Amino acid sequence: MINIAAHSFHDATAIKLPQPAMAIAPMMAAKGLHSSAIRKVACNETLWCEGDERSHIFVVRTGAVCxxxxxxxxxxxxxxxxxxxxxxxxxxxxxxxxxHTVQLTRLEAIPVAAFKRAVAEDPEFGRQASIQVANALSAAYQHVVVISKLSANERLASFLMALSRRNEAHGLSPMSILLPMKRLDIADFLGLTIETVSRTFTRFREAGLIAMDQHNVVVFRDLAKLRALAAGEGEHD
Amino acid sequence: MINIAAHSFHDATAIKLPQPAMAIAPMMAAKGLHSSAIRKVACNETLWCEGDERSHIFVVRTGAVCxxxxxxxxxxxxxxxxxxxxxxxxxxxxxxxxxHTVQLTRLEAIPVAAFKRAVAEDPEFGRQASIQVANALSAAYQHVVVISKLSANERLASFLMALSRRNEAHGLSPMSILLPMKRLDIADFLGLTIETVSRTFTRFREAGLIAMDQHNVVVFRDLAKLRALAAGEGEHD
DNA sequence: GCGGTCGTGTGACAGTGTGTAACAGCCTTC
DNA sequence: GAAGGCTGTTACACACTGTCACACGACCGC
Incomplete structure (x- = not known):
């Protein structure tokens, strides 16, 4: 349940936080863990449930998991x-x-046993994995901040800016993003209802902050204002 | 920032979750890490700030940290x-x-260097520490659930029941708890305002769910109803 | 005693977000 | 092309929580 990308969901405190320690990914490749079978999973399929014994570590190749x-x-x-x-x-x-998947998704499935062998052989590998968990914790803390103290506008801005930053970190343009998930998933992520999410998108469009030709493509028109909103600097106070 | 006790903040899903892996505490004692100096810290003192380099691991002896x-x-x-x-x-x-402390607090301070030495010497020790971080992550997830989906009544019930369960786990009575922190701390923890927390306490008293002689002592009169509230089973749906 | 602060409790009111509903657009299916 | 399902959007009344204001008691120093 650790999600490295989660770490990118830091807007209010982005400057202070450590860089995502992606060191583990090349280490996994070096250990041949990536040779594991690739699974193609349809949209809306469950990978595991809460309380399940963990059987695999997954690396997302294409698509998106919720x-x-x-x-x-x-x-x-x-x-x-x-x-x-x-x-x-x-x-x-x-x-x-x-x-569960929110799109057609391709995953590399690494059996836990193989992963644990790799950790046992190389303590540094285990240390890197721990850092990922710690980063996920920091991201979860940030999620608490976003949900408990930001308005609907600020929450959606925070979500959009996290995806923008992610694009930037991957060498893509930060000026537009693709939303792989549905409005309901965004609403449940931000602690809002689907209607509020929809209304907030509309407000952002009317205010000239974003432009949307399709439901799942957002083009940013005023990144500075959106970033201020995401950081909780706008509106109140 | 990992807080083992955090793990006890699981009401909605308490049954499914693993027991707090307290194995690390006796391991630390066995390694002589507990021989470190004990610090006595006044109320409202800062132990560290976000972004700081970690210098010590702390074990809380008396008081409470926020x-x-x-x-x-x-x-x-x-x-x-x-x-x-x-x-x-x-x-x-x-x-x-x-x-920061919310009471006069006594802490054992273990230098990070000593802690890291212990981890290097004994991989199992590091593994136990990782489990604590994973548990803290699970607790943070639960905190997100509480804040994003529960009403003010449910949030406060969830908070009180977590403390009740903690008492029980420590061999004390689950029928009454002591609140070491102020209303403002509770409000900021539950994503509410101090006024809402105050009103909710009053509502609980009037509904016969709790009794309070002093501001910081809560006696439970209807644990079953409070637990149902905490689990998000009450009110809506 | 007095006046000050701090923490808490309570009331009136406003505002944000919700719930319910209807509706539009797009897709698949027949 | 029509029917039906799914997703997203919009409108409006309502409820919950936040904001603002003030009262009360405990504690402290004067």
Whole structure:
């Protein structure tokens, strides 16, 4: 359930935070762990459920994965999204959340046994994995901040800016992003309803902050203002 | 910033989750790490700030510590509380949050260097520390759930029941708890305002769910209903 | 005693976001 | 091309929580 990309979800405190320690990815490649089978998974398929014994570590190749929890009465919370390049399933032996695809997704599946062998052989490898978990924790803290103290406008801006920064980190343009998930997933991630998300998109369009030709493509028109919103500097105070 | 006790903040999903792996505490004792100096810290003192290099791992002996983040505009979010027996400061080398005391607190301070030596000597020790971080992540996920999907009533119930369970786990009565922190800390932890927290306490009293002679002592009168509330089973749906 | 601060509790009111609903656009299916 | 399902958008009344204001008690120094 550890999601390296989660670490990019830092707007309010982006400057202070350590860089995502991606060192583990090349280490995994060097160990031949990437030779594992590649799975092609349809949209809306469950990878694991909360409480499951962890069986594999997954590396997302294409598509997107959604990490969530569900309350007894059916209310769902999205804890994180995993995008291509992200590693999910690090951490404890018992899954702390559900994981399901939100698109047609290709994954590399690394059996936990193989992963643990690699850790046992090379302590540095285990150390890198721990750093990823610590980064995920820091990202979860940031998620708490976003949900508990930001307005709907600020939350959506924070979400969009995280994706923009992710694009930038991957050598793509930060001026536009592609939303692989549905409005409901965004709403459940930001602790809002689907209607509020929809309304906020509309407000951003009307205010000239963004432009949208399609439902899943966002072009940024005023990155500075969006970043200020995302950092919680706008509106109140 | 890792807080073992945080793990007890699981009401909605308590059954599914692994037991707090306290194995690391006796291991630390066995390694003589506990021989470190004990610090007596006044109320409202800062132990570290977000972004600081980690210098010590702390074991709380008495009192209570509050882990928080602050937004650029001054809005504060409490991420967790650490109580006697809890270990804080595990995880990454850069602190992901602030830490300050909310009471007169006695702490054992273990220098990071000594801790790292112990990890290098004994991989199992490092593994136990990683498990603590993973547990803290699971607790942070639960915090996201509480804040994003529960009502004010449910949030406060969730908080009170976590403390009740903690008492139970420590061999004390689950029927009453002591609140070491102020209303403002509780409010910032639950993503509410101090007024809402105050009103919710009053509502609980009037509904016969709790009794309070003093501001910081809560006696539970209807644990079953409170637990249902905490699990998000009450009210809506 | 007095006046000050701090923490807490309570009331009136406003505002944000929600719930419910209807509707539009796009896709698949027949 | 029509029917139906899914996703997204918009409108409006309502509820919950936040904001602002003030009262109360405990504690402290004068």
């Amino acid at each position: 990490l969530s929890r569900t309350l007894p009465n059916g209310r769902r919370i999205v804890l994180d999204f995993a995008y291509p390049g992200d590693i999910i399933g690090l951490g404890a032996d018992t899954q702390p959340c559900d994981a | 882990l928080s983040r602050t937004l650029p505009n001054g809005r504060r979010i409490v991420l967790d509380f650490a109580y006697p027996g809890d270990i804080i400061g595990l995880g990454a080398d850069t602190q992901p949050c602030d830490a």
